[in-house]
Amino acid sequence: MREEKKLRLVIDEGVLKIVDWARNEVLCEFTPDELAEIIEFRYATPWNRSKDIMEKLMYILNDILDAYTSSEEIFPKKGDIIKRVKFRVHNQAEE
Template sequence: MVALTKEGVEIICRDTGGVVATFTWNDIADILQFRYATPWNRLKEVLEELSLTMGELDELYAHARSQGREVSKELIEDYLKKRKTF
């Protein structure tokens, strides 16, 4: 199983739930650059934006739930796109 984290990507064993391997966003950028011959600076920029967005998504969800608010995909998407806060 693959899990995205703020730091990168983790490969998780389905049987034990343990982390088999961890790839940072820089590791992923290196792999993509090598595989698809994409410029490093563009890949790094996109992955940094993805990482920041994932962190914001996690924080928004946790904050909304702590306030007892009903959370939906549409609500989180609206808050992320418009950079709103709860």
């Protein structure tokens, strides 16, 4: 019987990483360019549009992480995080 793999997708330093959670080992990394190429091929989307989308997604995901880590609340509400990301509030206390 095959052992169940415990894999996670992690976005770190602007790349998508496939991580073996049990061994804490990065198995593979995908750059935004590579992801854009996959989108272009699979969905017939122009490469420049796909790359633009991936770059924006990476910025947003990094902003979400920053909003969570810089929040003064232990468990911030999702609505507060969305507001902080939309309005680009970084490392500031909520008003």
